[in-house]
Amino acid sequence: xxxxxxxxxxxxxxxxxxxxxxxxxxxxxxxxxxxxxxxxxxxxxxxxxxxxxxxxxxxxxxxxxxxxxxxxxxxxxxxxxxxxxxxxxxxxxxxxxxxxxxxxxxxxxxxxxx
Amino acid sequence: xxxxxxxxxxxxxxxxxxxxxxxxxxxxxxxxxxxxxxxxxxxxxxxxxxxxxxxxxxxxxxxxxxxxxxxxxxxxxxxxxxxxxxxxxxxxxxxxxxxxxxxxxxxxxxxxxxx
Numbered sequence: 090x091x092x093x094x095x096x097x098x099x100x101x102x103x104x105x106x107x108x109x110x111x112x113x114x115x116x117x118x119x120x121x122x123x124x125x126x127x128x129x130x131x132x133x134x135x136x137x138x139x140x141x142x143x144x145x146x147x148x149x150x151x152x153x154x155x156x157x158x159x160x161x162x163x164x165x166x167x168x169x170x171x172x173x174x175x176x177x178x179x180x181x182x183x184x185x186x187x188x189x190x191x192x193x194x195x196x197x198x199x200x201x202x203x
Numbered sequence: 204x205x206x207x208x209x210x211x212x213x214x215x216x217x218x219x220x221x222x223x224x225x226x227x228x229x230x231x232x233x234x235x236x237x238x239x240x241x242x243x244x245x246x247x248x249x250x251x252x253x254x255x256x257x258x259x260x261x262x263x264x265x266x267x268x269x270x271x272x273x274x275x276x277x278x279x280x281x282x283x284x285x286x287x288x289x290x291x292x293x294x295x296x297x298x299x300x301x302x303x304x305x306x307x308x309x310x311x312x313x314x315x316x317x318x
Contacts, residue, residue: 120303122303130310131309131311132295179247188297189254194248197244
């Protein structure tokens with residue numbers, strides 16, 4: 090198994106541009122999520138999904154959209170990038186939605202918005 | 204919502220010395236607690252987790268953590284630090300919320316190991 094994969098590894102955007110960060114997992118996990126990691130702030134949840142067709146907002150959802158059309162994929166869309174969205178983005182998945190399930194993380198996407 | 208506090212954003216220890224990384228949580232019910240490690244330019248890797256089966260939890264790479272309900276703590280320890288332990292460590296608590304299982308992370312502790 091490849092686990093959780095993310096593309097691209099690094100991206101530079103100009104303010105106002107749009108892009109999609111890709112996330113895929115091959116473990117047949119129900120639960121997938123997106124976090125952003127900023128210095129001194131740990132990881133904060135952006136959006137999550139408990140299965141195909143079901144998504145919900147996390148702690149910092151503004152400026153981001155998600156959809157989940159398949160179990161495997163959970164892309165994160167930035168519709169109009171802002172410098173405040175410069176961050177490292179991590180996708181994670183877990184087998185189910187039960188409290189206490191371990192989350193497995195991808196390698197991250199480093200995004201710079203100029 | 205749950206919260207996690209990690210005391211000390213930077214910790215330095217000598218190689219072979221005890222590693223102690225502190226984590227306190229806020230919860231009125233028994234929590235599910237996790238420690239993750241992040242090596243430079245990599246994702247997070249699970250070190251260990253507490254799910255109420257035992258208060259002393261052993262993880263990978265010689266790390267362990269003790270759940271103390273009276274102190275609302277889940278500190279991470281390792282008896283003897285290795286150079287390879289240099290990394291960022293995150294404590295997290297899991298809470299059922301809405302349709303899913305939300306994680307709340309601490310702000311992280313960067314561990315430096317001095318030769």
